[in-house]
Amino acid sequence: MTTKLDSFLQARFGKLAWPLSLVGTLLVLLGGFMRWTYDRSLLGDVTLYFNPAPVQYWVIALGAIGVLFLITQRTGLRRALPGGPAAVRATAIFSVIVVWMMLASIVIQLGGLVNLEPGIAVPAVGSLLMLVASRALPSEPPAKLNWNVPGWAQILMIAAALALALFAGAYLLNQDDGWVFVGFMVFVTGLVLICRAFGLLGFLNHAFVDYRRVTLLAAVVAAFAFPFTQNGSDANMSIATQVLIFAATAIGLNIVVGLAGLLDLGYIAFLGSGAYVGAMFSNSAFATIGWHPPFLVVMVFGAVVAACFGLIIGSPTLRVSGDYLAIVTLAFGEIFRLTMNNLDGTNGPNLTHGPNGIPSIPDLNFFGFDFGQPHTVFGIVLGRFANYYFLLLVLVGAIVLAFARLNNSRIGRGWVAIREDERAAEAMGINIFGLKLLAFAGGAFLAGLAGTIKAHHDVSVTPDQYQFLESAFLLAAVVLGGMGTVGGVLLGATILKLLPEKLRFFADYRLLLFGLLLVVMMRFRPEGMIASRRRQLELHEEDEELATELDTQVADTELTDQVGVAKA
Template sequence: MGLDTLTPSSLADARTAVRTAVVRRVRVPLPTRVARAATLVGGLALAGSTFLAWTWTPAFPGDLTVTGYPGGLQVLTLILGAAVAVFALASYGVRGLGWLVPAGATAALRRLALGGFAVTWFTVIAIAVELDGLANLEPGGVVAAVAAAVPLVGAWALPDDTREPGPARELPDAVEILVIAAVLALGLLVFTYGIGTSYGQLFGGFLIAVGFGCAALARAGLARRLTALTARHRSVTTAAAFLAAAAFPFTQSDDRYATVAANILVFATVALGLNVVVGLAGLLDLGYVAFLGVGAYTAALVSGSPASSIHGFQLPFWAAALAGAAAAMLFGVIIGAPTLRLHGDYLAIVTLGFGEIFRITVNNLDGVSGPDVTGGPNGIPNIPDLDILGFDFGAEHVVFGVTLGRFANYYLLLLVVTAIVVLVFRRVGDSRIGRGWVAIREDETAARAMGINTFKLKLMAFALGAALAGLAGTVQAHITYTVVPEQYLFAGPVPPNSAFLLAAVVLGGMGSITGPLLGAALLYLIPAKLEFLQEGQLLAFGVALILLMRFRPEGLVRDRGHEAEFHTEPNVDAKAGV
């Protein structure tokens, strides 16, 4: 309609239509208004309750007896309560908060409210168990327990407003890179807080809070937008992620948590190598930890240990690393060549047997039951620290005014190894060989019918995965000072072992890069942090596995191929908000 066609009657009709639309927008049904108010007020009340004392005695870890200063688990409740209030304001349509909920606010509010309720009641129950009874709660704890239920009820009473998020507004490249850097800095802060939790109850609450927080961000549609942002700046994101990880030792005052971080990186790097075999090629390998052992024993033999059977022989680290990777690759070819014609459970049984054969063999090469090569049950001790270009990894060094201890040094070295593994995984996964592996994983018969040499590609996957594990093993040998057969079990109380490695790949997300890294970090930290559960650790771990497989069968980080495999209904992403 042009300006010359406007008449007084048409203008009046337009004003009436606008007025009607505004009235309809303002006239929200009463139950919805009550639910929104309950969610907002409940979130504020929950956050406010953390400034009250929850118990009368400091015997409970974190000292929740201080009024006016949240501590311990109260901090997590405060964060979740404040997040509920902010997202409730976003559901009201407050100007400036719409970017928080591009896919709708209700689903995100429900997850945040449920997280606040879970953390609060987890704390209340922990107080009752630790101090022998609910009588140890102060009025502030009772207020928090009641306040936690208010936003939960309000959020579930809200109507579902899930929608397909529209395209995000284009921002200058510099601004988008700053957003990515801010997100990675936040991730470093969260990781540092989690790894630095000083008692099991706080780590348990941390897991609950992070789990529900990430679910809320996904339901709000922010995860999808962040994924699109990082996809546009893939190289920058990868480099920034490693820079953020490299900054971790500089946030620590001692080597205590650098030790944990270094062990996590060993576990994560090996899990990423296993992801080549399981995630890309679809080969179930239950003896993968043996390749880690091959690399570790090779490095121990050629690194100048006094207990090494190769006396007076020491290679520089780069040569020892290549020797460990090559030896593991050779073993991968030797084991894979006669066994990779098997499929499914039969292949899994054979690889499980290989893992046990490796452990028994190195246990018997002690000079009594067999040749003196590996030292038998005593292993190869006294492996010297690395010295690369004059940099002694066993000594403390001051860098940028921060003292880096032994484990911080090895953590940074492992970060370089992890970067190499990630680079190899990404380049191979995007190559013709990687696409052939995915085709074999999806349907080997169809891949063979299309002319793919499935045996050759499976053998390449087996060899490459073994080489990556061997590379990580060369660093592990120097970190632990010694290698013994008991480190390379199929299943054991301490990772890495084959069962935990496979669990890290499956839970993290097969076929993805960040999935196994995240899965390995969680599976290493959970047994170490939840010692207060004692015999209940395995029970809690089993329940977590069941829930994750039920609600997130494709893993924590989704791979597109597995997502299509596990979800067959249309528009599942729109429903999930990710």
């Protein structure tokens, strides 16, 4: 889409746009080899000439990508790598962000501009020149790759893409420097959007659709291989297990919010109910129930209790909607927390030990496999959190399967119809109240399953773990990731659980950054990071190009399915 600024720049500097862009890109590329500061402790030592640190390799990569697309725009390689101007603009934007973020980190950490070396001015000026000049490049329609790639090569590309995602995630989790962590996230985001600009992302998306089973298998292998990339780090695996618990709970909330369109602000209570059931039936010395059944029985019981809470809260409250439903569910979340505080033997029966909670919950033991003990596999030590990671991975897989089946079923279509237009759905004979109640109970059931494992993972359960802020983060994961999608919610849950852990150096400003992220996402991509086609069209009704693109994708998918059926 061409803006007024683009039109102005194209009219004034159109002939100089390409050479100026190339000069800016070469400055960015050269700047990665320069000396940025004198302090070796910052950013992995950026004090040497022609001996780049990892952050400087990112800048070099962005510069090289910019040069590549500028050259292909003027040569015969344009057919193989289309979308030159759009790709150059995306490269310029993220070059500016990465370079100036690193510049700001040096200034903030060392206390002033005087701590900068002249070498960092080269990529800083080059990125700005590249950004302005790239806006004057002539606009082109969205790029689409027409590579004639055989099936085995597409399968290799799928495997390579997921392998890169695995190692990028492992590298990201191993970063203790918050500035490097954020910079790498921005760099990876830039690479993804650059790939989208020249059509590679769309090409891979078609490959993922054509080879669904291969993609699923590769994703499962990458997920199970993740602990082997962490060198036995309990700290990193602890974060990974928390992400999976958060993701499993968010997928359950996605049924309520993403499919049925019901705003639930007290969903964390269902996770807490499952956790308390798991704690009370555990072998802890502080457990308040003397019966200790097998854990699989406890999981089912905890999920059923959470589903019952969903039915109890849903029956009287689902007759209201909108803001009123949000207020009622918010109240339910607070009622649950206060009730757990009062079940201390003084204000009520002694089931939860009140504010003290239930501590000393022992680790799980399945058929002699102790989750609390480290195990060595292929010469790599897997600690306690790695054991829980594998268990939670199986749980998330089961929850994803349940969500996918429900989404594609008659019930799922009924939920979507209710979300789109409740009155029209009721006129078509859909049982509105029954399906709403089923959404609440089903979502609560999945959260209860995750809660029973969370109790053993955390070793203790206390009421202050289940506050309103946790419900808000769960809802944000669904909205930011993409309502109604599995991949979007998994990505949103990962980001929102990972950022607070890695941005501790921002201290009290973490919530401010979280709020800014919400504002930016709602402005530029309200449908979420990985959105369903329906949500994209709902939120961009005026975007004819997007509608045409989505119609083409739907037609291509249907044609692929027909070809697959014909071959079968």
